[in-house]
Amino acid sequence: MGTIGHVDHGKTTLTAALTKVCA
Incomplete structure (x- = not known):
């Protein structure tokens, strides 16, 4: 997800x- 740098x-x-769970 590219939203990580946007949050x-x-x-x-x-x-x-969340990324670890989704990954």
Whole structure:
């Protein structure tokens, strides 16, 4: 997902966790 660089720093951790689950 290319939205990882678009989300705020606070959501970076959440996005990273989601990416690990989706990956």
